[in-house]
Amino acid sequence: MARNLQTVGFDADDTLWHNERFFRLTQGKFADLLADHMDPDPLHARLLEAEKRNIGHYGFGVKGFVLSMIETAVEVTDGRVPGAVISELLEAGREMLAHPIELLPHAREAVEAVADTHRVVLITKGDLLHQERKLAQSGLGDLFDGIEIVSDKNPDTYARIFGAFPGGAEAAMMVGNSMKSDVRPAIDVGGWGVYVPHGIAWEIEHAEPPATHPRYRELDDLGGLAQLVDEIA
Numbered sequence: 001m002a003r004n005l006q007t008v009g010f011d012a013d014d015t016l017w018h019n020e021r022f023f024r025l026t027q028g029k030f031a032d033l034l035a036d037h038m039d040p041d042p043l044h045a046r047l048l049e050a051e052k053r054n055i056g057h058y059g060f061g062v063k064g065f066v067l068s069m070i071e072t073a074v075e076v077t078d079g080r081v082p083g084a085v086i087s088e089l090l091e092a093g094r095e096m097l098a099h100p101i102e103l104l105p106h107a108r109e110a111v112e113a114v115a116d117t118h119r120v121v122l123i124t125k126g127d128l129l130h131q132e133r134k135l136a137q138s139g140l141g142d143l144f145d146g147i148e149i150v151s152d153k154n155p156d157t158y159a160r161i162f163g164a165f166p167g168g169a170e171a172a173m174m175v176g177n178s179m180k181s182d183v184r185p186a187i188d189v190g191g192w193g194v195y196v197p198h199g200i201a202w203e204i205e206h207a208e209p210p211a212t213h214p215r216y217r218e219l220d221d222l223g224g225l226a227q228l229v230d231e232i233a
Contacts, residue, residue, distance in 0.1 A: 011176030012124035061127035066093035180207035
């Protein structure tokens with residue numbers, strides 16, 4: 001008889017390693033640079049609106065974030081933003097791209113434990129080169145049976161990826177820190193969705209949890225994942 005669970009997908013950013021906190025630090029620097037033109041809270045709101053507008057053009061990741069900061073700086077200064085400010089924003093983006101990877105607690109142990117018994121695949125969105133570099137630095141790459149760096153995460157994404165493995169989506173689980181991108185769309189195509197909150201979340205990734213759905217689970221951290229997988233399998 002086939003197992004209930006055959007494939008486990010892992011999100012990368014803020015599930016396996018830190019990511020959002022570097023965006024928050026850069027956003028603070030952005031607020032300092034534009035302090036003479038706008039207070040931090042309305043500036044943040046303007047930046048968030050720019051990010052939402054630009055996802056379809058630039059995708060997810062550092063490069064789109066930097067371009068959105070530059071666009072916002074031009075807008076709030078009525079086109080008078082100094083060239084030195086633009087240079088500092090570009091440098092901040094380069095620093096983000098070069099920042100060393102820091103694994104989250106239990107990340108390696110969780111992937112290793114699940115990989116011993118199930119097929120594991122990394123499913124992450126963002127800039128291809130940056131995500132590849134982070135994966136290489138993480139030291140986790142060899143543990144995965146598949147690597148998927150996608151432009152977005154929606155039900156069609158999970159149907160395609162899990163559909164390529166035995167059992168399809170119904171025998172698959174997605175583990176991540178985003179309710180909107182990791183949990184809900186995986187459940188929508190018949191899989192399991194496991195929410196592992198990170199504590200710092202990008203506003204665009206917010207969504208209501210499917211709290212009563214029989215295939216929804218929540219863990220405090222990745223330390224409890226192996227036991228959960230064993231229970232479901």
